[in-house]
Amino acid sequence: MTRLVVLSGYGLSVLVFLAVWMFSRRPASNLPKLSNVWRRILANRTTRVALVIVWWWLGYHFLVHVIPVPHVNVPLVR
Amino acid sequence: MLIFAAGTVVLIISELTPKGTELWTVSPHIVYGVAAALFVVLSVAPRHTFLPAGVFTVLAPVVLLTGWLMIPEQVDLDGEAGPARALTVRSLLVWSIPLAMLLGFEYVAILASNVTRDGVSWPTISSMLDPLFNAQPGQTLCVLIWVFSGILLFAPRSPSRGTSQGIHR
Numbered sequence: 001m002t003r004l005v006v007l008s009g010y011g012l013s014v015l016v017f018l019a020v021w022m023f024s025r026r027p028a029s030n031l032p033k034l035s036n037v038w039r040r041i042l043a044n045r046t047t048r049v050a051l052v053i054v055w056w057w058l059g060y061h062f063l064v065h066v067i068p069v070p071h072v073n074v075p076l077v078r
Numbered sequence: 079m080l081i082f083a084a085g086t087v088v089l090i091i092s093e094l095t096p097k098g099t100e101l102w103t104v105s106p107h108i109v110y111g112v113a114a115a116l117f118v119v120l121s122v123a124p125r126h127t128f129l130p131a132g133v134f135t136v137l138a139p140v141v142l143l144t145g146w147l148m149i150p151e152q153v154d155l156d157g158e159a160g161p162a163r164a165l166t167v168r169s170l171l172v173w174s175i176p177l178a179m180l181l182g183f184e185y186v187a188i189l190a191s192n193v194t195r196d197g198v199s200w201p202t203i204s205s206m207l208d209p210l211f212n213a214q215p216g217q218t219l220c221v222l223i224w225v226f227s228g229i230l231l232f233a234p235r236s237p238s239r240g241t242s243q244g245i246h247r
Contacts, residue, residue, distance in 0.1 A: 002199040009183035017176035052145035053085040
């Protein structure tokens with residue numbers, strides 16, 4: 001049950017992103033497009049460097065770092 | 079932990095030191111060349127080995143320095159379709175909602191899985207994707223997405239309209 005709630009949370013986050021993205025694509029929308037938001041973030045040195053660090057870490061995390069998975073308390077079934 | 083601490087220190091230094099250190103525009107040929115080389119090496123090299131570790135160790139100061147010194151693209155703060163689409167703080171907050179939600183659920187899952195020692199009931203994004211990336215197609219896809227997002231970060235694009243600075247409020 002808990003797993004379903006957490007997975008639904010991840011799915012909901014993706015759905016909200018898609019909704020915001022689709023809303024910004026409408027001609028009458030007053031929300032800036034994602035590309036413009038991206039450029040705005042890159043225009044500032046600190047946020048740009050922060051993004052570079054996050055990007056580097058994501059690659060390191062998935063390709064170099066061994067991801068620890070907390071062990072599962074599953075009772076032994078004989 | 080050391081990486082996060084070092085990153086935080088870099089960001090604090092960036093905020094405290096004068097701006098205007100941007101010196102060069104990164105050549106797209108260099109970005110695409112490095113991206114292609116990274117894609118080949120990191121797709122082929124087994125994960126969690128010395129080769130990708132060495133690549134990321136060399137890459138860290140290079141991308142950090144590049145990110146610090148590169149000339150950013152000019153931003154159209156007035157919006158691509160007039161003032162109605164202006165990049166206000168409010169509009170940036172709207173865009174940050176899905177990211178905040180995703181990170182919130184991830185944060186709760188990390189904490190809960192460590193406290194309860196139950197990674198199945200509290201799955202993190204990393205623990206779900208890790209088995210997928212163990213297979214070669216998954217690893218190639220992972221590297222492809224990561225390299226492509228790097229191109230979006232570093233490859234210069236054509237400037238858009240407008241040159242004003244600062245966020246509209």
